[in-house]
Amino acid sequence: MVRQVRICGFGGQGVVLAGVILGEAAVLDGKWAAGASSYGAQARGGYARSDLVISDRPIVYPRVMEADLLVAMAQDAYDCYSEELAQGALVVYEEGLVSPREMEAIRQVSIPATGLAIKELDSRQAANMVMLGALVALSGVVSMEALLRVIGERSGSFKEVNIKAAQLGFRLGEERWRS
Numbered sequence: 241m242v243r244q245v246r247i248c249g250f251g252g253q254g255v256v257l258a259g260v261i262l263g264e265a266a267v268l269d270g271k272w273a274a275g276a277s278s279y280g281a282q283a284r285g286g287y288a289r290s291d292l293v294i295s296d297r298p299i300v301y302p303r304v305m306e307a308d309l310l311v312a313m314a315q316d317a318y319d320c321y322s323e324e325l326a327q328g329a330l331v332v333y334e335e336g337l338v339s340p341r342e343m344e345a346i347r348q349v350s351i352p353a354t355g356l357a358i359k360e361l362d363s364r365q366a367a368n369m370v371m372l373g374a375l376v377a378l379s380g381v382v383s384m385e386a387l388l389r390v391i392g393e394r395s396g397s398f399k400e401v402n403i404k405a406a407q408l409g410f411r412l413g414e415e416r417w418r419s
Contacts, residue, residue, distance in 0.1 A: 243381050244304040245292040247371075248321050249313030249334075251279050252288075254368035258311070259290025261390045262372060266294040268386035274302030287317060294381060309379055311371050312338050313353070322346075332375050332413075334367070349378055349416050356412070357405055365398070366405035373409025378417055384410055 245262065249255045256277040263273040272295045279288040291304040306326040312318035312333040318340065322331065327345055335350035353370035357363055369391060376384050388403055395402040 242293060242295040242299075243309060243379075244307050244326065245294060245309040245311075245381065246304050246307040246321055246324075247290040247292075247311040247313075248317035249288055250317065251286045253313045254365065255279075255288040255290050255313065257394070258368040258372050259292055261387070261394055262290075262375075262382060263292050263294070264390045264394070265382040265386040266292070268389060269382050271296055271382075272299050274299045276303070287320070289317070289321070309375065309381060311375055313367070313371060315339065330379055332371060332378060334371070349374070349413075351409065351412060351416070353409065356408060360408055361401050361405055363398075363401050363405070366401050369402045369405035370409035370412075373406035373411075374413035374416070375409075376406075377410045377413025 247255050247258050259275055259277055263275045266273040275292040277290045293299050293302050306324055308326050308329050310331045315338050318338045325346055329346050331348040332351055333340055335352040336355050340348045351374045353367040357366040357370050376387050391402045391406055392399050
């Protein structure tokens with residue numbers, strides 16, 4: 241099974257870090273992962289994208305052609321990358337920042353990641369971890385255990401906040417999955 245994952249937004253939202261963490265969690269789960277990231281010349285405010293191919297077998301072509309899973313944290317990124325989706329894809333988008341369009345055979349789930357990160361954790365920067373937790377709950381692309389382990393190893397002084405953010409996102413993702 242091959243999953244093509246794209247996480248997109250603007251610089252400063254932690255899109256590249258989210259991709260690195262998701263890729264490392266896949267490896268911890270015994271999967272193969274290949275990734276690449278792209279961001280604008282600006283440190284903050286330009287486009288940012290993290291692409292991952294996750295597979296149970298060695299990866300033959302390491303580029304995302306049509307995403308099975310799209311995490312969109314900004315409207316411009318959503319507008320750009322929602323055109324490159326596989327049939328039956330899952331889109332997880334930032335509720336406060338993205339207004340989705342109707343798409344046939346695509347499941348779209350809103351997650352108020354930034355609002356929750358601010359309200360529950362007093363940290364706007366943890367929104368990317370909320371989105372990762374929700375993505376894992378909605379897709380099962382990696383295990384939550386592997387995700388939390390990598391977040392703990394990669395977050396430095398933000399470890400506690402980022403772990404709580406991912407758990408918060410996971411719970412919300414589970415709720416949205418049931419509804």
